[in-house]
Amino acid sequence: MLKLSEINLAVDGQRYLEDVSLELKRGELNILLGPTLSGKTSLMRVMAGLDRPDSGALSFDGESVIGVAVQRRELAMVYQQFINYPSLTVYENIASPLRVAKLAKDEIDARVMQAAALLKLEPYLERKPANLSGGQQQRVALARALVKRASLVLLDEPLANLDYKLREELRAELPTLFAELGAVLVYATTEPSEALVLGGNTACLHEGRVEQFGPTLGLYRDPDTLMAAKLFSDPPLNTVALQRIGNSLRYKETDQALAESTAAPLLALIESAGSDAVELTLGVRGHHVRDSSAQCSPACFSITGRVDVTEITGSESFVHLDFLGQPWVALLDGVHAHASGAEIELTIDPADCFLFDESGARLRKQCERVN
Amino acid sequence: MKVQNNRAWLMVLPMLLIVALSAIIPLMTVVNYSVQDTFGGNEFFWVGTEWFQEILASERFHNALQRTLLFSALILAIEIPLGIAIALAMPRRGMAVSFCLVLMALPLLIPWNVVGTIWQVFGRVDIGLLGHGLASLGIDYNYTQDTLDAWLTLIVMDVWHWTSLVVLLCYSGLVSIPEVYYQAARIDGASRWAVFRFIQLPKIKRVLLIAVLLRFMDSFMIYTEPFVVTGGGPGNSTTFLSIDLVQMAVGQFDLGPAAAMSLIYFLIILLLSWVFYTIMTSLDNDAAASKGGQ
Structure with a gap:
């Protein structure tokens, strides 16, 4: 188990990591999710021992590893760029960490062949990396990480530079590839959808802080904070500012009250959470914004937005619109060709909505808070 | 259509x-001269390959060729490793980078004949800082009389003048290697030598090829500096092909043999450059393959 507690890192006065505490178990896939510059790579560098944190503790299987030299840790890392030794063949590339470790020849051969088989590299063992496709080059890098049988495997956006199809293919293989190692597997990505496909646990990172850490699906369905919900939404989380005045909820922008049937479940939620917040943020994911013709409970409310642009993938339509000055995205099933500038009506079920208070903390029913 | x-x-x-x-x-004018003879005026006679045969058989040409080959070999053997070593030692970031780059570029900005004059004066035993300094230390140094001293002076001068070019080329190759390569090597536990051998050297191979070709061609064609410093002497000890050629063409006005010799000279450079290029690109086949791949 890799345990980080209250790790801080700043370089030249700029904060890279702030009070990061995580417990990552062996045999589990742990995803670091966050946009670029959110601290994923910095965190990985600290985990690897490439950077020494300014403060905080880092231990592996109960032993502190701060100050232990990188090459003495059982560690493997794969990067966004395809990093291989350019003048060595695929075989020698895969064998290189074992040669450094001075393993016996038979052992090296057995391990290289096994890794090559797993990553379907057998036909290319005598080639140089430059003569391989991008996907194959990354497979070589993954094989190098695999043969080492490291107890900590760090994958820093390993699929980001691959084209769509190869990415899907490798993504499906990745968790099983490393599962047998019983290693702590850490995977950094900027894409919420990638995290969801991979499963495991996810830590949402924002500006060097862990917003939330937990099982990936649970975190997606049940974010703790506005930031975690925003980080883990693709298309981006739609938000609108609300104000509670007495027993009514109003849009802050227009001072227009929400219908009583809509406000009731939301107010009940606020009350149940024991919050006395006045300024609230309502968040709803794109696929929960529905076409007005869709069937919906009586509590549902409609919004009217001006269409900015519509992207149609065939099975879905991403309708980008302006709602009370906020950019919203509605992810509708099927083809909806809305003209730019048109006013359209959409329906939302308050049960699908998240409510956040001024500090960005999510309001939950008391009984939900147990987990 | x-x-x-x-x-x-x-x-x-x-x-x-x-x-x-x-x-x-x-070039065609030279070809024209190389197959004809003239007794002045504007009268030319067809002589076929006679000049070529004469040049290829002459001892004077062989000696000059050997001197030039030796000079180029020494220059490459010193400047390429030294250039790589300096490039490796140069800082990668901060103010020091610009300082080092300017310092490196300085010798390259000086015209050939000025470099020659500088070293000619610098090495003089009576007034030169180097020559006089060595003499006062009791070292017997005189490039106008001693063959070894003349060669040393020319080689040190060329190293001083042109190693910077190799440094700058190698440096540009080194800084273009992404940081993650070093990081990956560190995680693998690779030694400093392994990092050089398996990451840096393959990555700078292509600029190194350019450096080798440029330094070979330049040193093989060197003229101005030895002309200014030693004038080809003492004796004929620093008479390289270029100096010999000029003596033949301008000094003796043997246009036919000089034209034949310059063509042979040109073909030797072409041939050797091709040999260098072929060896260095085939040492490792990814130079050719990655042209298409990347």
Whole structure:
């Protein structure tokens, strides 16, 4: 188990990591999710021992590893760029960490062949990396990480530079590839959808802080904070500012009250959470914004937005619109060709909505808070 | 259907004219001279390959060729490793980078004959800082009389003048290696030598090829500096092919043999450059393959 507690890192006065505490178990896939510059790579560098944190503790299987030299840790890392030794063949590339470790020849051969088989590299063992496709080059890098049988495997956006199809293919293989190692597997990505496909646990990172850490699906369905919900939404989380005045909820922008049937479940939620917040943020994911013709409970409310642009993938339509000055995205099933500038009506079920208070903390029913 | 655009030829025309005037016409003039003899005036006689046979058989040519080959070999053997070593030692970030780059570029900005004059004065035993300094230390140094001293002076001068070029080329190759390569090597536990051998050297291979070719061609054609410093002496000990050629063409006005010799000279450079290029690109086949791949 890799345990980080209250790790801080700043370089030249700029904060890279702030009070990061995580417990990552062996045999589990742990995803670091966050946009670029959110601290994923910095965190990985600290985990690897490439950077020494300014403060905080880092231990592996109960032993502190701060100050232990990188090459003495059982560690493997794969990067966004395809990093291989350019003048060595695929075989020698895969064998290189074992040669450094001075393993016996038979052992090296057995391990290289096994890794090559797993990553379907057998036909290319005598080639140089430059003569391989991008996907194959990354497979070589993954094989190098695999043969080492490291107890900590760090994958820093390993699929980001691959084209769509190869990415899907490798993504499906990745968790099983490393599962047998019983290693702590850490995977950094900027894409919420990638995290969801991979499963495991996810830590949402924002500006060097862990917003939330937990099982990936649970975190997606049940974010703790506005930031975690925003980080883990693709298309981006739609938000609108609300104000509670007495027993009514109003849009802050227009001072227009929400219908009583809509406000009731939301107010009940606020009350149940024991919050006395006045300024609230309502968040709803794109696929929960529905076409007005869709069937919906009586509590549902409609919004009217001006269409900015519509992207149609065939099975879905991403309708980008302006709602009370906020950019919203509605992810509708099927083809909806809305003209730019048109006013359209959409329906939302308050049960699908998240409510956040001024500090960005999510309001939950008391009984939900147990987990 | 393929559309023929005849205006394209018009665009190529200026380039063709420049190449014709600067290369093809002079080269053809030399070819013309190399197969004829003249007794002055404007009368020429066809002699066929006679001049070529004479040059290839002459001891004077062989000696000059050997001197030039030795000079180039020494220059490459010193400047390439030294250039790589300095490039590896140069800082990668901060203010020091610009300082080092300017310092490195300085010798390259000095004209050849000025470099020659500087070293000619610098090495003089009576007034030169180097020559006089060595003499006062009791070291017997005189490049006008001693062959070894003359060679040492020319080699040190060339190293001083041109190692910077190798440094700058290698440095540009080194800084383009992404940081993650070093990080990956560190995680693998690779030694400093392994990092150089398996990451840095393969990554700078292509600029190194350019450095080797440029330094070979330049040193093989060196003229101005030995002309200024030693004038080819003492004796004939620093008479390289270029100096020999000028003596033959301008000094003795043997236009035919000189033309034949310059063609042979040109072909040797072409041949050796091709050999270097072929060896260095085939040492490792990814230079050719990655041209298409990356």
